[in-house]
Amino acid sequence: MRLTRYLVPTLKEDPKEAEIVSHNYLVRGGFIRKVAAGIYDFLPLGLRVVKKIENIVREEMDRAGALEILMPAVIPAELWQESGRWDLYGKELLRFKDRHDRDFCLGPTHEEVVTDIVRREVRSYKQLPINLYQIQTKFRDEPRPRFGLMRGREFIMKDAYSFDADWDGLDRSYQAMYEAYTRIFKRCGLEFRVVEADTGNIGGTDSHEFMVLAETGEDRIVSCPGCGYAANVERADFKTDYPLSDMEMMPLEKVHTPSQRTIEEVSKFLKTSPKKMIKTLIYSTDKGEVMVLVRGDYDVNEVKVRNIIGANWIELADEETIEKITGAPVGFAGPVGLKFDKILIDKSIVNIRNGITGANEEDYHYVNVNPGRDFPIIEEKVVNIRMPVEGDRCPKCGTPLEFYRGIEVGHIFKLGTKYSESMNATFLDKDGKEKLFIMGCYGIGVTRVASAAIEQNHDEKGIIWPISIAPFEVILLPTNWDKEEVRSVAEKIYGELLQKSVEVVIDDRGERAGFKFKDADLIGYPFKIVVGEKGLEKGIVEIKSRKGDIAVEVKIDNAVEKIIDLIDKERKKYLPE
């Protein structure tokens, strides 16, 4: 490709909306442009990267025996009503009506559609297992899209769905996807970790997330250096000791705490530590209100709360609800003397001695609160329901856990019969009986992979693409296009590389050398071949890698052979054995 005939609108200045490096470089490098919040154009370079990632995904999915299909983006409401998600899925589901006033949505995920295909077309156990996948534009009306391709509203996703005759089959299908994903992300040059995850709205039993380690990741994960246990913090289990204080229990006392509402305010006002405070939170859920007690210095894990009570959604209760339950405004809730039995007690509360909590009365707190004495500790309501923190230990081997931030690029679920049941999707088994398909589903954020790759592979000058997903493998950089000998050598090498099917760009613009170097570094071509007057006098051209590990001079006639050799070696680094 000739740059004079290509569209690569690079920018010298940082786009003001870009907060993270991948977003910044994707815009500056001319890969993407924003059309609306969370919605982007892919310009030629950006699309090439996407296609590279798609092809890796496709090769590995095909290798794993999955079959590529393409489902519609526009989905009739009936299918979503059938599964029940039309009512459960919130505002992320973009709904609209057609000219006949029929309800439709833009598909954020395709369990319903694929289940509908399989229940119509697959009748016998002999056709199982089967795994159908697609690479398609998804739409999720995120409340707050951000970070460019990282959290868009419209994005490209690979979604796959497996159907098995039994649970052992599902385990095998799941394992095959686990392995395929591992290969895919290795080939994309990502450093990642597989963690146990919550199943969220999708539902189901087991689930793993593939997390790219990066400071800018929106997810937090824990991992154990001792035994390899790793999980999303939302899901993570952990061990902690809450030693019982030998302090004498003091008499319960109500104290005046005017306008002291937050943990921080109250602990400061009473000159004590948040560790002495019993934080009392009221949540509203689709299963009613629930009260959660946790030590003042910890955060509640809302995902666990939701799972324990079996709710579909959960949110902090509004002021009105809190006042109704506690009889006091927000900031003065507490378990003492409260007649409300839907309660969850974090383990961190149990051994508190002479603690502090709200008195369910405006401007008053109790001090010297002792759990068990001043309010009941009912064994089955005591749970581990807080977020882990630094110092908590591995649930399996007891080693202190390590904390990381991660970008979720892939997520695999064992769905079981959640959708086959609600949508009545059955097949005829060996024994002649009708049975529900056992399902799994498996997603990869294709466009997010591009972002994640940049977060992990860049420097102050620009992107350093892994060659497997680079838009081009090499750029020919003639330092002075007006000089006949420079141009003819560059053209000759260019022609030969095209012949050999090398993905090459030639910078045939009349720009100065420095300008071309800056552009090449920003865009991140893995290799560049510099053709300059100085080199030609010696009969050589230079080959440099973007990573900086290779910088060699080669005779003009050997340039093609040498670059092909280097590219081959580089490609091999990303292929799993």
Added chain:
RNA sequence: CGGGGCGUAGCGCAGCAUGGUAGCGCACCUGCCUUGGGAGCAGGGAGUCGGAGGUUCAAGUCCUCUCGCCCCGACCA
């Protein structure tokens, strides 16, 4: 949805307090010059100042409403 901020040329911004000829840098076009890390000089094109209404002799600037975008939080397979 709550809090904060911003909409002026393709991009990044100034101008608004105190109303009176719409500006700067980059990018773009022409010419000269230059050519190994985002050169220089000269000339040039490009803007319904997000939109609607209002106040005024006069609105980018003041008032009201509205739309969009960004950040923090809530939220989020």
